[in-house]
Amino acid sequence: MRFKATVYVSLKRGYSDPEGETTARALRGLGYSVSGVRVSKVYEVELEAESREEAERLVDEMCRRLLTNPTKDDYRFEIRERG
Amino acid sequence: MRRSEIRVLILRVGGTNCDRETALAFRDLGVEAEVVHTHRVIREGSLPDYDVLVFPGGFSYGDYVRSGVIWAKLVEAYLLEDLMRFVEEGHPVIGICNGFQLLVELGLLPGFEGRSPYPEAALATNASNVYECRWVRLKNVNRGNCPFTRSIPREAIIRMPVAHGEGRFLFPREWEEEYLERLYEKDQLVLRYVKPDGSFAEGEYPHNPNGSFHDIAGICSPEGNVFGLMPHPERAYYGWQLPDWTRMGRPPEYGDGRLILEGIVEYVERRF
Numbered sequence: 001m002r003f004k005a006t007v008y009v010s011l012k013r014g015y016s017d018p019e020g021e022t023t024a025r026a027l028r029g030l031g032y033s034v035s036g037v038r039v040s041k042v043y044e045v046e047l048e049a050e051s052r053e054e055a056e057r058l059v060d061e062m063c064r065r066l067l068t069n070p071t072k073d074d075y076r077f078e079i080r081e082r083g
Numbered sequence: 084m085r086r087s088e089i090r091v092l093i094l095r096v097g098g099t100n101c102d103r104e105t106a107l108a109f110r111d112l113g114v115e116a117e118v119v120h121t122h123r124v125i126r127e128g129s130l131p132d133y134d135v136l137v138f139p140g141g142f143s144y145g146d147y148v149r150s151g152v153i154w155a156k157l158v159e160a161y162l163l164e165d166l167m168r169f170v171e172e173g174h175p176v177i178g179i180c181n182g183f184q185l186l187v188e189l190g191l192l193p194g195f196e197g198r199s200p201y202p203e204a205a206l207a208t209n210a211s212n213v214y215e216c217r218w219v220r221l222k223n224v225n226r227g228n229c230p231f232t233r234s235i236p237r238e239a240i241i242r243m244p245v246a247h248g249e250g251r252f253l254f255p256r257e258w259e260e261e262y263l264e265r266l267y268e269k270d271q272l273v274l275r276y277v278k279p280d281g282s283f284a285e286g287e288y289p290h291n292p293n294g295s296f297h298d299i300a301g302i303c304s305p306e307g308n309v310f311g312l313m314p315h316p317e318r319a320y321y322g323w324q325l326p327d328w329t330r331m332g333r334p335p336e337y338g339d340g341r342l343i344l345e346g347i348v349e350y351v352e353r354r355f
């Protein structure tokens with residue numbers, strides 16, 4: 001079965017996000033009353049797996065082994081089956 | 084081991100860019116230094132032929148995902164067994180800048196209980212959110228566990244340049260104090276950023292260029308032979324690389340970076 005996982009990786013709360021702060025400052029400069037910005041990365045992973053559970057297990061493993069550094073990153077993902 | 088017999092392997096991949104000056108500096112010390120692509124070392128199984136391994140600075144694989152992580156996973160997938168044997172035999176493994184990022188992503192540093200399957204620390208985006216490329220002051224805080232800084236007196240201040248966008252050393256927030264204590268216990272702290280008066284930067288910019296926790300610029304493994312640092316010793320090797328050399332009248336022949344590279348060579352001479 002073919003799946004597509006959308007993985008969101010973001011900096012854990014409590015760590016400063018310099019990219020987000022810079023972006024917030026720029027948005028304020030444009031006149032928006034922005035109180036904060038946090039930046040995330042999105043990966044769209046296409047994969048094959050025996051089942052949905054298997055796909056979830058694999059994507060979770062990918063997140064822990066490569067897509068995130070557990071010291072500073074949080075992640076979540078959505079999986080959908082592809083036709 | 085005689086100095087002329089020592090072979091230094093400087094690994095490269097697409098995007099490394101400090102390999103050649105690192106090789107030049109090592110050759111000046113009278114050892115053989117080769118720059119070899121990581122794929123070739125994997126294919127030929129040639130890591131055991133060398134005495135020193137250097138992961139040089141640069142932007143391996145475009146710094147995609149996180150700096151150093153793609154290269155780290157290449158090493159994990161294809162070179163790990165040879166690398167772990169190399170480390171266990173006591174050979175020096177040095178990661179400079181991008182190489183430090185690799186050693187952290189690979190779980191070799193801090194490596195409290197040997198290599199960790201997942202990183203125990205991170206080198207995050209600089210707090211300033213800009214690429215910091217300039218000279219910094221560092222204090223050697225190691226008490227003797229790291230054999231490569233033994234020729235630098237304890238508490239001495241040295242100067243080397245940094246050049247990175249992701250150098251903010253972090254521990255997981257919930258383990259910060261405990262991990263720091265472990266670094267002290269096992270004498271793994273090596274270099275910390277300081278102010279011009281020699282006191283620790285205490286996170287203050289620009290003396291601490293990236294916002295690193297505890298002003299950490301370089302750490303070693305509990306055994307001392309794996310060493311990673313953000314500053315570039317190879318860019319502070321010759322006297323004419325110093326930022327103020329034209330003002331000095333007669334610049335010194337060598338800069339402080341030489342002390343570290345020579346410390347590596349002297350360690351191999353003594354140990355093997």
